[in-house]
Amino acid sequence: MRKFKKILSEEEKNITTALHEEISRLEPVVQPMVTHVIKAGGKRIRPLMTVLMAKALGRNDHEVYSMASALELLHGASLMHDDVVDGAEKRRGSPAAHTVFGASRSILAGDVLLASCMRIVLRSRNFDIIESVAVAAEKTAAGEVEEINNLRNPALDYAGYLRIITGKTAWLIRCACEIGAMSAKASPEQIAAAANFGLELGVAFQLVDDALDIAPEKVTGKPTGGDLREGKVTPLINFYMESLQGKERKDFMQGFTNASFSEQEIAAIVARMRELKCDERTRELANQHLRKAEECLKLIPAGQEHDILFSMIDYIRDRDH
Amino acid sequence: MRKFKKILSEEEKNITTALHEEISRLEPVVQPMVTHVIKAGGKRIRPLMTVLMAKALGRNDHEVYSMASALELLHGASLMHDDVVDGAEKRRGSPAAHTVFGASRSILAGDVLLASCMRIVLRSRNFDIIESVAVAAEKTAAGEVEEINNLRNPALDYAGYLRIITGKTAWLIRCACEIGAMSAKASPEQIAAAANFGLELGVAFQLVDDALDIAPEKVTGKPTGGDLREGKVTPLINFYMESLQGKERKDFMQGFTNASFSEQEIAAIVARMRELKCDERTRELANQHLRKAEECLKLIPAGQEHDILFSMIDYIRDRDH
Numbered sequence: 141m142r143k144f145k146k147i148l149s150e151e152e153k154n155i156t157t158a159l160h161e162e163i164s165r166l167e168p169v170v171q172p173m174v175t176h177v178i179k180a181g182g183k184r185i186r187p188l189m190t191v192l193m194a195k196a197l198g199r200n201d202h203e204v205y206s207m208a209s210a211l212e213l214l215h216g217a218s219l220m221h222d223d224v225v226d227g228a229e230k231r232r233g234s235p236a237a238h239t240v241f242g243a244s245r246s247i248l249a250g251d252v253l254l255a256s257c258m259r260i261v262l263r264s265r266n267f268d269i270i271e272s273v274a275v276a277a278e279k280t281a282a283g284e285v286e287e288i289n290n291l292r293n294p295a296l297d298y299a300g301y302l303r304i305i306t307g308k309t310a311w312l313i314r315c316a317c318e319i320g321a322m323s324a325k326a327s328p329e330q331i332a333a334a335a336n337f338g339l340e341l342g343v344a345f346q347l348v349d350d351a352l353d354i355a356p357e358k359v360t361g362k363p364t365g366g367d368l369r370e371g372k373v374t375p376l377i378n379f380y381m382e383s384l385q386g387k388e389r390k391d392f393m394q395g396f397t398n399a400s401f402s403e404q405e406i407a408a409i410v411a412r413m414r415e416l417k418c419d420e421r422t423r424e425l426a427n428q429h430l431r432k433a434e435e436c437l438k439l440i441p442a443g444q445e446h447d448i449l450f451s452m453i454d455y456i457r458d459r460d461h
Numbered sequence: 462m463r464k465f466k467k468i469l470s471e472e473e474k475n476i477t478t479a480l481h482e483e484i485s486r487l488e489p490v491v492q493p494m495v496t497h498v499i500k501a502g503g504k505r506i507r508p509l510m511t512v513l514m515a516k517a518l519g520r521n522d523h524e525v526y527s528m529a530s531a532l533e534l535l536h537g538a539s540l541m542h543d544d545v546v547d548g549a550e551k552r553r554g555s556p557a558a559h560t561v562f563g564a565s566r567s568i569l570a571g572d573v574l575l576a577s578c579m580r581i582v583l584r585s586r587n588f589d590i591i592e593s594v595a596v597a598a599e600k601t602a603a604g605e606v607e608e609i610n611n612l613r614n615p616a617l618d619y620a621g622y623l624r625i626i627t628g629k630t631a632w633l634i635r636c637a638c639e640i641g642a643m644s645a646k647a648s649p650e651q652i653a654a655a656a657n658f659g660l661e662l663g664v665a666f667q668l669v670d671d672a673l674d675i676a677p678e679k680v681t682g683k684p685t686g687g688d689l690r691e692g693k694v695t696p697l698i699n700f701y702m703e704s705l706q707g708k709e710r711k712d713f714m715q716g717f718t719n720a721s722f723s724e725q726e727i728a729a730i731v732a733r734m735r736e737l738k739c740d741e742r743t744r745e746l747a748n749q750h751l752r753k754a755e756e757c758l759k760l761i762p763a764g765q766e767h768d769i770l771f772s773m774i775d776y777i778r779d780r781d782h
Contacts (some may be wrong), residue, residue: 242609
C-alpha cells in the first residue's frame with residue numbers, strides 16, 4: 141500500500157469531510173454520540189472501497205463521497221450496538237459509546253443512524269443502491285444473531301462459520317464495492333464482479349482476523365485467545381479439535397461449551413494451536429478467498445484505482461496485527 | 462367504532478395475513494423473535510391507518526397491505542429495543558422478547574427488522590414513501606433519546622414535551638397516514654392533510670395516554686403514577702407543579718429529580734392531581750389536537766373509510782383505559 145499512500149490519504153480526507161457533513165445533518169440529539177464513535181477512528185475501509193470502485197469504473201463526483209460515508213455510519217451504528225451486546229468497555233482504545241452515554245442512548249442512537257444511512261443513500265435515487273444497503277444492514281445484524289446462536293457450539297462446521305462471517309463482516313464490504321460500481325453505472329457483469337470482490341475480500345479479512353487470535357498480545361494489541369475465551373468457533377478451533385481424540389477431545393469440547401477453561405489451560409491450548417500451525421492453515425483458507433477476489437478484479441478496468449484495490453489483497457494477506 | 466366492527470375485523474385479517482407473509486420472508490434467524498413480538502398483539506393501528514387512508518383516496522390492492530405491515534414491523538422493532546432500554550419484563554401481558562431471547566438478540570433482531578422494513582417499502586418503487594418511512598424511523602428513535610435526556614427534568618416545558626411525543630409516538634402514525642395517501646397518488650394537499658391528520662391524532666393519543674397515568678390501575682391495567690415513578694415529565698406534572706409554591710414546590714422538584722418519593726408520597730400526589738383535574742386538563746390539550754385532525758379530514762374524500770378515520774378521533778377522545 142505504501143506507494144499509494146498519498147492517494148489514500150487524499151481520499152481519506154475527502155471521506156472524512158463528507159462524513160462530518162453527514163453527521164451535521166443528523167438529528168441533533170444523536171450527533172454527540174455519533175461523533176464519539178466516528179472520531180474513535182478506524183481505517184474507513186468501507187467508504188474507501190466504494191470510492192475506489194466508483195472511480196475505477198468512471199464515476200468521480202462529490203455524491204460518491206457522501207454515499208460512501210453512509211456505509212461508515214452504518215458500520216458505526218453496528219459498532220454502537222455491538223459494544224452494548226458484547227459489553228465492551230473500549231473501542232479502538234477509546235471508551236465505548238455506551239460507557240459514556242449509557243446503553244439506552246447507544247441503542248437508540250444506533251437506530252437513528254441506521255435509518256439516517258437509508259436517507260443518505262436515498263439521495264442516489266437508485267433503487268438498486270438503496271436495496272443493496274438495506275440488505276447489507278439486514279445481513280450484518282442477522283449474521284451477528286447467528287454468531288450468538290452458535291457461541292460455545294463446537295459442532296459448528298466450516299460452512300456454518302462461513303455463513304456467519306459472510307453476514308457479520310463480508311456483506312457490508314460487498315455492499316461497499318457493489319454500490320460503488322452501481323453508482324458508476326457499470327455493466328451487470330462488472331457490478332457482480334465488484335460485489336464478489338468485496339465479499340471474498342471480506343471473508344478473507346475475517347479469516348485473517350480470526351487467525352490472529354493466537355498471535356502475541358504485544359503484536360496485535362488484543363489479548364491472545366480472546367475467541368477461545370468468548371466461545372467463538374473459528375477454524376482455529378476446528379483445526380485444533382481435529383488433532384484431538386477420545387477423552388482429550390471430549391474434555392476440550394466440555395471446557396469450551398461450559399466456558400470452564402482456566403487461564404493456564406487457555407495458554408496451553410494456544411501453544412498447541414501454534415505448534416499445529418492452526419493460524420497458518422486458517423490463513424491458507426483466507427488465501428483461497430483472496431485468489432477469488434483477484435479473479436474478480438479482472439473485470440475492473442486497469443488504472444490507479446484498480447491497482448490500489450489489488451494492493452488491498454496483499455494488505456489483507458500480509459496483515460500481522 | 463362499533464358500527465365499523467365488521468370492516469375493521471376484515472381489514473385486521475388482511476393486515477395479519479400480509480404481516481405473516483412478510484415475516485416468512487425475513488432472515489430465518491430472526492423469525493422466532495419477530496413472531497414473538499408481533500403475536501403479542503396490539504391494535505395494528507398504524508397499518509390500519511395506512512390501509513384506510515389509501516382506500517379513502519382510491520387505492521385498493523394487495524401491495525397496500527404489505528406496505529402497511531412494514532409499519533407494524535417497524536413499530537415491533539422499536540418495541541424490541543424499547544423493552545431492552547426500559548428493562549420491561551412484559552409487553553402486552555406476554556414476556557418481553559429480551560426476557561425470552563436475551564437482550565443481545567433483541568437488539569440485533571430489532572436491527573434486522575428495521576432494515577427489512579426499508580426493503581419492504583422499497584417494493585413500492587416510490588422515493589417519497591421510502592423517505593417517509595426512513596424519516597419516521599429516525600424521528601421515533603431520536604424522540605426516545607430526547608425523552609431519556611429529559612427524564613426527571615421538571616424544567617421541561619410543554620413545547621419540549623410536544624417535541625418529544627411528536628418524535629417518539631406521533632411521527633410513525635403520521636408516516637402511516639402519509640404513505641397511505643402517497644400510495645394512492647393523492648394530490649400534494651391531500652398528502653399533507655393525511656400526514657397532519659396522523660400527526661395530530663398521534664399527539665392526541667399520547668396526551669390521552671399520559672392523562673390515564675392517574676386513572677385507577679383496575680381500569681387501565683397499568684400501575685397508577687407510573688410516569689411519576691419513572692420521572693417522565695408530562696402535562697400532569699406541569700399542571701401539578703403550577704399549583705405548588707415556595708417550599709412545597711421546591712420539595713416536589715427535589716423528590717422528582719432525585720427519584721426519592723415514597724409510595725405514600727406518590728399516592729398523595731396522584732390524589733392531589735385528581736383533585737386538580739390534571740388529567741381532564743391534559744385531555745383538553747388532546748382535544749385541541751383532535752380538532753385539528755378533524756379539520757385535516759375535510760380534504761379526504763367522503764365515504765366509508767373517511768367515516769372510520771373520523772371515528773378514530775372519537776375513539777381517542779373517549780379512551781378511558
